Amino acid sequence: MKIRLAAPLQRDSVVDGLGVRTVIWTQGCSHNCPFCHNAFTQDFDGGFLEDVENIKEELEELKEQDGITLSGGDPLFQIGPVLEIAKYAKKKKMNIWCYTGFTWEEVLELGAKNPKYLEFLNNIDVLVDGKFIMKLRDPNCLFRGSSNQRLIDVPKTLKEGKIVLIPESDGIMEKFLPKEKTFI
Numbered sequence: 001m002k003i004r005l006a007a008p009l010q011r012d013s014v015v016d017g018l019g020v021r022t023v024i025w026t027q028g029c030s031h032n033c034p035f036c037h038n039a040f041t042q043d044f045d046g047g048f049l050e051d052v053e054n055i056k057e058e059l060e061e062l063k064e065q066d067g068i069t070l071s072g073g074d075p076l077f078q079i080g081p082v083l084e085i086a087k088y089a090k091k092k093k094m095n096i097w098c099y100t101g102f103t104w105e106e107v108l109e110l111g112a113k114n115p116k117y118l119e120f121l122n123n124i125d126v127l128v129d130g131k132f133i134m135k136l137r138d139p140n141c142l143f144r145g146s147s148n149q150r151l152i153d154v155p156k157t158l159k160e161g162k163i164v165l166i167p168e169s170d171g172i173m174e175k176f177l178p179k180e181k182t183f184i
């Protein structure tokens with residue numbers, strides 16, 4: 001199975017979620033947010049195709065990371081391969097974040113038509129949802145650009161049937177990471 005990527009895997013990111021993370025930059029997004037911070041990742045024919053098996057091998061080699069982050073572009077436009085990657089990472093007990101321009105509610109709607117979206121949610125830890133909206137841009141927002149975007153605690157949200165956000169006060173977020181740095 002192939003996935004279209006915007007860039008090679010990026011190790012040691014500290015701005016794409018909590019801790020030190022490896023980011024998988026997917027290519028392709030049609031949300032078309034004005035002032036998109038990664039406009040070059042929107043083109044569905046851009047970037048390059050990568051074999052999902054190669055990505056799994058790269059994840060296998062990682063050391064000293066707190067987790068992985070799926071970003072882009074919008075990973076959810078490639079639900080088949082990102083589900084495959086999320087399931088693999090989950091099996092390896094990695095902490096998994098995903099950025100998407102869809103809202104949580106829209107992802108559930110997608111899931112009503114294609115169960116892979118729900119399966120994907122069942123394999124990740126945090127969903128950062130919603131488009132980037134310039135007039136709501138707020139540099140104080142942790143790990144996201146505008147205040148409409150939410151850091152959703154996915155397992156709790158699925159369990160409770162209502163959106164549960166990751167608390168952002170000092171020290172609390174660390175609870176959402178595995179105790180030991182690295183999965184691998």
Ligand code: SF4
Pocket residue numbers: 029030031032033035036037038039041042072073074100101130131132
């Ligand atoms: S969802 Fe992200 S990548 Fe897509 S247009 Fe909006 S800011 Fe750009």
